[in-house]
Amino acid sequence: MSTEEHCLLPDANIDLVFNCGDARLEGRDGRLRPLPPVFVIGARDESTRMVSRGLSRVLGVRFHPWHALSLLEHEADVRGCCTIVGSGLHALSQRVGPLLESGDHDAALRLVEGWLLARRRVARRAAATVEAAGLELYASNGGARVGALAERLGLSVRQLERQFKRAAGLSPKVLARLIRFSRATERLELDPGVSLTALAFELGYADQAHFIREFRAFTSMSPGAYAGEVRRRWPRDGSGRGAPRGEDTRA
Template identity: 30%
Template sequence: MQYQTYPPSPHLAPLIKCFWSLEFAATPQPEKQTIIPDGCIELIIHYGDLYQQFQENGSSFIQPRSFVFGQLSNTLEIAPIGHTGIIAARFHPDGFIPLATIPLAGMENRAVPLTELFGEESDFLEKNILIASTQAERIQHIETFLLARLNKLEVLDCIVKSSIEILVSQAGQVKVEEMAEKLNINRRKLERKFSINVGLSPKQLSKIIRLQTALKQLNQNTELSLTELAYQSGYFDQSHFIKDFKAFTGISPKQFYADHLQLSALFIGTN
């Protein structure tokens, strides 16, 4: 399994955390993979075979070849149906809003086809990705496409960006009321801004950042006890940590390194 990250160009760095690619061969019996929320919207293009996405009611469907996945508020189950070849852009929590053509709330937990967002012109991007021979070429095609559709960066909300910086710097260990007071803004107004610009509430993003911090620590030191992990991640106690963990992942922390979390484990602690 080959997973790599790449920095965006300076023009897109305010919006994009990184580009990433993933490749691995088809297996006779592909397993479901559980993707854990990370607070980021992703633009994903499959230049390999497509993926099957599973729903809570037990049904499934094949994902589009090119799409933007909105904010995850719970886990996502997917499985490859052949050879995996993916190139993707991972946006900052508020990074997609200058490109959004529909409300972010309408993208939550959805793989929104690029054609729904950008029309038939996105077909040319998809074709260019499919015929490209290197990841550098694929990234260049995506950047050219995004820059041509980019509204002014002034659309980025400075209050939201400052809030995200606070959440990240404190690993999600800050109350929304405290953050609103620090930024001299009413809590409800801050929540409305997050809904528009991030697609999550400040509390949801805070919990996701804190969970990702815990997962990164667990990834770096598998010998940590759950009690140590809980306190280091800012939880009141072990039971509070386990409750939040299960709420997002559907499993206990001890099950984290099961095979069906192989993909999520790749993305922990990445740029």
């Protein structure tokens, strides 16, 4: 039975995951703990090691942070990796698991979609200002200025930060940093040979040194070292492509 090492990189999004297989997550104490049939990976600013053995079948749903807090309220702690969920998600996983095990992913997806749609009808909505600011941060690859966003929404920076943290679980500045980091890893996975200077400029970093400092802060490695790891794991073909887009290096 093969064993695979994975690295869950810092991410601005929140993932609801239904797991059918043997996967373990490393805690802060260095111990590997089994992942349950359903869990949530929250927005996080540090990397986490995961190990899987044998065949795993996984179904995941990705949320913007403010949507996750409203849809999964009372069902999961979305601030960090959660291994204990509420009764609703636990019951849902007992129905989804056998479908994943049998390979019926479409039926499993329909079950999860139906559960989420039912939750959406009764969930409290995030403030419109938070959603508008968050979507602008994603659209700008994390480059939108928080002060300018607050002014456009008729709020002070402090008011926007307070509303954002309450609705999304993190500040808009932290979200912007995570979005920009995610865009950087995506580009390096697509093209590990890309110029780091050009990429730093494209993503709005002050300069290449700023880009490298931010990348190291999240991964303890430079973007050049990360690109080298992509080349090692997914050697490029004649087209110059790096990691296949059907496979995410962050999981």
